[in-house]
Amino acid sequence: xxxxxxxxxxxxxxxxxxxxxxxxxxxxxxxxxxxxxxxxxxxxxxxxxxxxxxxxxxxxxxxxxxxxxxxxxxxxxxxxxxxxxxxxxxxxxxxxxxxxxxxxxxxxxxxxxxxxxxxxxxxxxxxxxxxxxxxxxxxxxxxxxxxxxxxxxxxxxxxxxxxxxxxxxxxxxxxxxxxxxxxxxxxxxxxxxxxxxxxxxxxxxxxxxxxxxxxxxxxxxxxxxxxxxxxxxxxxxxxxxxxxxxxxxxxxxxxxxxxxxxxxxxxxxxxxxxxxxxxxxxxxxxxxxxxxxxxxxxxxxxxxxxxxxxxxxxxxxxxxxxxxxxxxxxxxxxxxxxxxxxxxxxxxxxxxxxxxxxxxxxxxxxxxxxxxxxxxxxxxxxxxxxxxxxxxxxxxxxxxxxxxxxxxxxxxxxxxxxxxxxxxxxxxxxxxxxxxxxxxxxxxxxxxxxxxxxxxxxxxxxxxxxxxxx
Numbered sequence: 431x432x433x434x435x436x437x438x439x440x441x442x443x444x445x446x447x448x449x450x451x452x453x454x455x456x457x458x459x460x461x462x463x464x465x466x467x468x469x470x471x472x473x474x475x476x477x478x479x480x481x482x483x484x485x486x487x488x489x490x491x492x493x494x495x496x497x498x499x500x501x502x503x504x505x506x507x508x509x510x511x512x513x514x515x516x517x518x519x520x521x522x523x524x525x526x527x528x529x530x531x532x533x534x535x536x537x538x539x540x541x542x543x544x545x546x547x548x549x550x551x552x553x554x555x556x557x558x559x560x561x562x563x564x565x566x567x568x569x570x571x572x573x574x575x576x577x578x579x580x581x582x583x584x585x586x587x588x589x590x591x592x593x594x595x596x597x598x599x600x601x602x603x604x605x606x607x608x609x610x611x612x613x614x615x616x617x618x619x620x621x622x623x624x625x626x627x628x629x630x631x632x633x634x635x636x637x638x639x640x641x642x643x644x645x646x647x648x649x650x651x652x653x654x655x656x657x658x659x660x661x662x663x664x665x666x667x668x669x670x671x672x673x674x675x676x677x678x679x680x681x682x683x684x685x686x687x688x689x690x691x692x693x694x695x696x697x698x699x700x701x702x703x704x705x706x707x708x709x710x711x712x713x714x715x716x717x718x719x720x721x722x723x724x725x726x727x728x729x730x731x732x733x734x735x736x737x738x739x740x741x742x743x744x745x746x747x748x749x750x751x752x753x754x755x756x757x758x759x760x761x762x763x764x765x766x767x768x769x770x771x772x773x774x775x776x777x778x779x780x781x782x783x784x785x786x787x788x789x790x791x792x793x794x795x796x797x798x799x800x801x802x803x804x805x806x807x808x809x810x811x812x813x814x815x816x817x818x819x820x821x822x823x824x825x826x827x828x829x830x831x832x833x834x835x836x837x838x839x840x841x842x843x844x845x846x847x848x849x850x851x852x853x854x855x856x857x858x859x860x861x862x863x864x865x866x867x868x869x870x871x872x873x874x875x876x877x878x879x880x881x882x883x884x885x886x887x888x889x890x891x892x893x894x895x896x897x898x899x900x
Contacts, residue, residue, distance in 0.1 A: 432498075434594050434627035435461040440483050440493035442476075442650075453479040454490070455650040461595070464625035466617075468638040470655070471647035477631040478523075478599060480647065484629065485597045486514050498594060512884055515544045519588035523600040527572040527580055527587075530750045530896045533559060534568040537586040542892070544591050545885035551590070558586035562616060573748075578612055585616065596620070598630035602637055614640065635659075746772040747812055749782075749844065751865045754894040756872040760826030766819040766844060766865075770812040777812045781846035786823045789831040789839040799823030809852065825869075835882035837868035837895070866897040 442454040453476045461467050471477050482488040486495070486502050495502045497517060502510060527536045534555055541551030559565050562582040572580055581601060588596060601617070602610040617640055620626055630637055631647075635658035638644050646655040752765040766784070770777055787794035800822055810817065825838065833839050842865040849858050870879065876891040885891075 432463050433460055434463050434498060435459075435484060435629070436494075436496040437484060438494045440480070440490045440495065442479055442483060442488065443491050452650050454483060457493075457650075457652045459484075459645070459652060461627045461629055463594070463627055464621075465643070466621045466628045466641045467630070467643050467645070468641035469629070469631045469645045469647055469652070470633070470635075470638050471631075472633070475647045476650040477647050479650075480652070481597055481599055481629070481631050485518055485520060485595075486510055508884065515540065516591055517594045519591070519593035519596045521581075521584050521588045521596070521598045521601055523603055526898055527583060528896055528898055529572055532569050532571060533564060533575065533583045533586075536572070536583055537590055540587055540590040542890055545880075545883075545889040546591075547888065548890050555586065555590060558589055559583070562586055563612075578608070578610075581613055582616070585613075594627060596626050596628045598628065598632075600632055601630060602632070602634060610636065746770060746775065747777055747848070747861075749846075749861075749863050751842065751867060751896055752816070752818060754867065754869055756825070756869060756893070758872050760824050760872070762823050762825050762869070764821055764823070764842075766821070766842070767816045768812045768819065769816050770814055773814050776850060778809055778849045778852050779812060779846045780809050780849075782819060782844040783846070784819075784821050785843040785845075786821075786825075787841040787843070788825060788827060789833075789841070790827060790829060792831065794841055795827075797823045797825055811852065826873075834868050834895070836871050836874045836879040838871060840867045840869050841865070842867070868895040868897065870894060 437460070438458045440454055440457045441452060444451045444453055455476075457480060459467070469477055469480065479488070483490050483495070486497075489503070497513065500513065502513070505513065527533075528539070531539070534552065537555035537559055538551040541554060542548065556565070556568065559568055559582075562585060564579060564582050564586065567575065567579065570579075572583070575583065585601075602613050614636060617628070617630075617637065620628065621640065621642075630641070632638055639658050641657065644655050644657045645652050647653075748767075748769045748771060750767060752767040755763045757763075766782070768779070784799065786797040786799045788797055789795075825840075827838075830838050843862065844865070845860065845862045847858055847860050870891065870893050874882075879885070879891045880887065880889060
C-alpha cells in the first residue's frame with residue numbers, strides 16, 4: 431500500500447498572556463491507502479487542531495507535511511486550495527450544511543466548485559446519497575433532516591470529488607445510538623470497499639474499535655495505544671453494605687426521657703411566648719414566600735409562553751435569500767423570502783429592515799440600498815407559500831476581499847418584529863438573521879472567473895453562492 435499522508439514533527443503553538451501554549455507538539459504520523467486511523471483524546475487535548483494541520487486548513491509552526499508525495503507546506507495558497515478541493519474530504523463535527531440548499535445541492539457543491547460540469551457533479555451526488563440511504567430525501571433542506579441524516583449528507587459531500595484522504599471530526603457525536611450505528615456501518619463499508627485513507631478524531635470507543643491503528647492524544651502529544659473492544663462494557667453499580675442509617679454520635683445514644691418544667695417555673699410562660707412569637711413570624715414569612723412564589727410562577731409562565739412562541743416562530747418561519755442579479759452598472763436586484771411551515775398558526779411581521787455590507791480589508795463596509803414598497807414599515811402575514819421581499823443596492827467597489835477570486839463577500843442583515851396577531855397585541859419579539867453570499871463581480875466574464883480560480887474550461891460559474899452563517 432502507498433503512503434497517502436506523511437507528517438513529521440508537526441507543532442502548533444499559540445501565544446497567551448502567561449506564555450505560549452503548544453496545542454500540538456512534535457507529532458509524527460503516516461497513513462497508507464486503505465488504512466483507517468483513529469485519534470482519541472479528551473476535549474482540549476489538541477485533536478481538532480491536529481486534524482486542521484493534517485488537512486492543510488492551518489499551517490504548522492514546525493514540521494513537514496506530504497500528501498501523496500507532494501510537500502503541502504511549499505505550495506502557494508492557490509495551489510494548496512486546489513489540491514485540498516480535489517484530494518481531501520472533510521466531514522466536520524457540526525455538519526456545516528448550507529441551510530438554503532437541498533441535500534442534493536449540498537452534496538454536489540464540492541464538485542461544482544472544483545470545476546466539474548453540472549451533470550457530473552449532480553450525477554455523482556445522487557449516487558452517493560442513494561448509497562448512503564438518502565436517495566429519497568434528496569430534495570430535503572438541512573432543517574428537515576435528523577442529525578444522523580445530516581451526517582450522511584455531510585459524508586456524501588466529503589466523498590463527492592473522490593478524495594484520497596477522508597478526515598472525520600467526531601462523526602458520531604451528539605447522535606442517538608441508532609443514528610450512531612448507521613454512521614459506524616458506513617465507516618465499515620468505506621474501510622472495506624472504497625479503500626480510502628481515513629483519519630477520525632473521536633471521544634468514543636465504538637468508532638475507534640473499527641480502526642486499524644488507534645492513537646491517544648494528550649497535551650498535544652500523540653502515542654500509539656491498543657484498540658478498544660468492539661463492545662464497551664458498562665461498569666455495574668457498587669452495592670453499599672452496612673446499616674441504612676449512621677450510628678448516633680457518642681453522648682446522644684442514651685434513651686433519656688424529656689422532663690416537664692416544674693409548676694411556677696418561669697421557663698413555661700417564657701417558652702410559650704417565644705413559641706407564639708416564632709409561630710407568628712413563621713406565618714408572616716411563609717405568607718410572603720407564597721405570594722412571591724405565586725408572582726414568580728406567573729412571571730415564569732408568561733416568559734415560558736413567550737419562549738415557546740419564539741421557538742415555534744424560529745422553527746416554523748423560514749427566512750432565507752432567494753435570488754441575486756447583478757447588472758454591469760453595479761445595480762443589484764435581490765430577493766429575500768419568508769415562508770410559514772405551520773398552517774395551523776398565524777404569524778405577522780413588521781419589516782424586515784434590510785442592511786447590506788461588503789467585506790473590504792477584513793472589515794464590513796455598509797452598501798447603499800433601498801427596500802421596495804416600504805417593506806421595513808409594512809405589517810404582513812407570513813403564509814405557507816413563499817413571500818418575496820425585493821430590495822436593491824449599488825455595488826461597484828474598486829477593491830474588495832476575494833475569498834473566491836472574482837466574487838464579492840456580501841453580508842445581508844434582516845431584522846423583523848414578529849407577532850401572533852395582525853394588531854400586534856400580546857408578546858412581540860425581534861428576529862435578526864444574517865445571510866452570507868459570494869456574488870460574482872459583473873465586470874468579469876465567466877472565462878475570467880475560470881482563469882482566476884483555475885477552473886476547467888466550460889465549468890459552471892454560478893452568479894452567486896450562498897454560504898452558512900460565520
